[in-house]
Amino acid sequence: MNFDEVIDRRGTNSAKWDRMQAYSGVSPDDGIAMWVADMDFRAPDFLQEAVQGLLDKANYGYFASDEPARQAVAWWMRERHGWDADPEWMSNTAGLGHAIAQVLETFTDPGDEIIIFSPVYHEFSHKIRLCERTVHESPLVIRDGVYHMDFDALEAGLTGREKAMLISSPHNPAGRIWTPDELRRLAAICERHNLLIIADEIHHDLIHPGQNFTPFLVAAPEAAPGTLVLTAASKTFNIAGARLGTVTIPDPEKRSRFQTALIAHQVQPNLLGIELTRAAYSPRGAKWVDTLVAYLAGNAQLFNDGMAQIPGLRAMPMQSTYLAWVDFSGTGMGMDEVLERVDGQARIAPSRGVDFGTGGETCLRFNVGTARPRLQEAITRLQEAFSDLQ
Ligand SMILES: Cc1ncc(COP(=O)(O)O)c(C=O)c1O
Numbered sequence: 001m002n003f004d005e006v007i008d009r010r011g012t013n014s015a016k017w018d019r020m021q022a023y024s025g026v027s028p029d030d031g032i033a034m035w036v037a038d039m040d041f042r043a044p045d046f047l048q049e050a051v052q053g054l055l056d057k058a059n060y061g062y063f064a065s066d067e068p069a070r071q072a073v074a075w076w077m078r079e080r081h082g083w084d085a086d087p088e089w090m091s092n093t094a095g096l097g098h099a100i101a102q103v104l105e106t107f108t109d110p111g112d113e114i115i116i117f118s119p120v121y122h123e124f125s126h127k128i129r130l131c132e133r134t135v136h137e138s139p140l141v142i143r144d145g146v147y148h149m150d151f152d153a154l155e156a157g158l159t160g161r162e163k164a165m166l167i168s169s170p171h172n173p174a175g176r177i178w179t180p181d182e183l184r185r186l187a188a189i190c191e192r193h194n195l196l197i198i199a200d201e202i203h204h205d206l207i208h209p210g211q212n213f214t215p216f217l218v219a220a221p222e223a224a225p226g227t228l229v230l231t232a233a234s235k236t237f238n239i240a241g242a243r244l245g246t247v248t249i250p251d252p253e254k255r256s257r258f259q260t261a262l263i264a265h266q267v268q269p270n271l272l273g274i275e276l277t278r279a280a281y282s283p284r285g286a287k288w289v290d291t292l293v294a295y296l297a298g299n300a301q302l303f304n305d306g307m308a309q310i311p312g313l314r315a316m317p318m319q320s321t322y323l324a325w326v327d328f329s330g331t332g333m334g335m336d337e338v339l340e341r342v343d344g345q346a347r348i349a350p351s352r353g354v355d356f357g358t359g360g361e362t363c364l365r366f367n368v369g370t371a372r373p374r375l376q377e378a379i380t381r382l383q384e385a386f387s388d389l390q
Helices: 020-024 045-057 067-081 096-107 122-130 151-156 180-192 221-224 252-264 270-282 283-308 336-343 372-385
Strands: 032-034 089-091 111-118 135-136 141-142 147-148 160-166 196-200 227-231 243-247 323-327 349-353 363-367
Touching: 020 349, 045 067, 045 270, 045 283, 067 243, 067 270, 067 283, 067 372, 089 096, 089 252, 096 122, 096 160, 096 196, 096 227, 096 243, 111 122, 122 135, 122 160, 135 227, 151 180, 160 180, 160 336, 160 372, 180 221, 196 221, 221 227, 270 283, 283 323, 283 372, 336 349, 336 372, 349 372
Parallel strands: 032 349, 111 135, 111 160, 160 196, 196 227
Antiparallel strands: 089 243, 141 147, 227 243, 323 363, 349 363
């Protein structure tokens, strides 16, 4: 697989490329899309073969069961993450955005507070608000250049109105991997305050070489009765368009409530999602992911080194993911001016940090999941746009 191949996704109904202009004003003619979290790589052969298998059947009628996908998920979790998750504990949803909303609606009530660690994936707060629940931010603090949870401040700030805690593990943005000890501390807090834990582990395969990820229920198995784990093959294998996510619920009563909610809305996974997930979570998929993460880690390093050459910029060291996080506060510029340079002059479209909540106001998130020649071009353009600071 040649990750260096630059592919043109413009005009393919790609959210990242075809909605860039509407999002940021950056024209796709010469702009570089670095916002939506998907990657610009050609799909690997094992996924293409899975789709071909579907085509060969020439029939898209009702399918019997999503069990093949759940079995594949269970295999992957055991092989790659040392987590024994029973396929019977799993329900498939139309992606994890859907899963988050469905979980909130099933297990919390309007007005309930949901704890998130800001700055974090913007859809967390968006979904909480859309579901008419209340966002309870626990701002992350930066120590040694990376994010840490402030456990004391979190507990001191609890009001009793909180119902659940929604975490991104690893964290989006910047890919901090929470340690087993940190996850256990969270589990203990949730136990003390009777909070449901919603562990979104969608980024758990994008672990840079030399780093270790521990699933929530491996770190804190004692928390299983109060925990829901959200996973998907979509970030790892770039198949988000197939809209398939998995919610793993060890507790039988909660699982039954969740499944009833899905059945009520006739939510079923789709044929394509099942076949792609099954093909992805395989020995061939595992080999491909090992190559991918080495490439992504190289991209992250290249990008962060490039940003470090611009005076005043602080790029957070990354342990996982392709979602780089750069703080522009050291330039002394307001974000209007920063964006005038980034979008306007460099013609680069990153995600706005302000949408990630408290702590994100002076930051931009850059998706480095692209071919290295394009990434190098983006770095050069950004350096030029701030060259007067040299
Ligand atoms: C932490 C996290 N959860 C969920 C999602 C979205 O998942 P889906 O595409 O399945 O809705 C993302 C996408 O970036 C994410 O970063």
